[in-house]
Amino acid sequence: MSETLPLIYLARHGETAWNLTGQHMGRIDMPLTQRGERNASRLGERLRGMTFAKVFTSPLQRASRTCELAGFKAAVVDPDLTEWDYGAYEGKTTEEILKERPGWQMFRDGYPRGESAEQVGARADRVARRVQAIDGNVLLFSHGHLLRVLAAHYLGLEPEAGRLFFLSPASLSALGHEENRSLPVIRFWDDTCHLAPNL
Secondary structure (H helix, E strand, O other), X not given: OHXXXXXXXXXXXXXXXXXXXXXXXXOOOOOEOHHHHHHHHHHHHHHOOOOOOXXXXXXXXHHHHHHHXXXXXXXXXXXXXXXXXXXXXXXXXXXXHHHHOOOOOHHHHOOOOOOOHHHHHHHHHHHHHHHHOOOOOEEEEEOHHHHHHHHHHHOOOOHHHHHHOOOOOOOEEEEEEOOOOOOEEEEEEEEOOOOOOOX
16 A cells, blocks of 8 residues: 555755745855744654654755754765756846846756756756665655756656746655555645744
């Protein structure tokens, strides 16, 4: 039955200052805001009592700090979980990008001097292959756009389909299977019930 098949839990990092301003935050190593730290701790409360065969985190501090505050200090750092490289658009808002490049869509067009959707998809593929080889549930602490591409890949979709999966800061999601490993599904997505509003 599906209950015996392992799950891949996806934890997005807590809030940063650029989440509030809408700036594209790829490889820049931004810290969490105070609310981001509180919500990372609340994510830990949500995960309390759950067991994982392995826990992995992006090396960027917004993800690794979320991981630590959630109670997983011994997580394995995986560079493939790093956020999309936004290249020349690092720090810009979507509104600013569209002024200089009308019609631009990140999941379709990628970033100049950064990564394409296909390159991010290749990293997501490596992550998926590694974690699917692990016997037991796995927990990943990473970033919104990388996790969206990972979900698309897991479901057999193109990286561009990541545009369909919204993720909130400090949210929890899970990928699994319906009846067997040939039937990948989203078990739940963008769960923020553990976060208190307006804190």
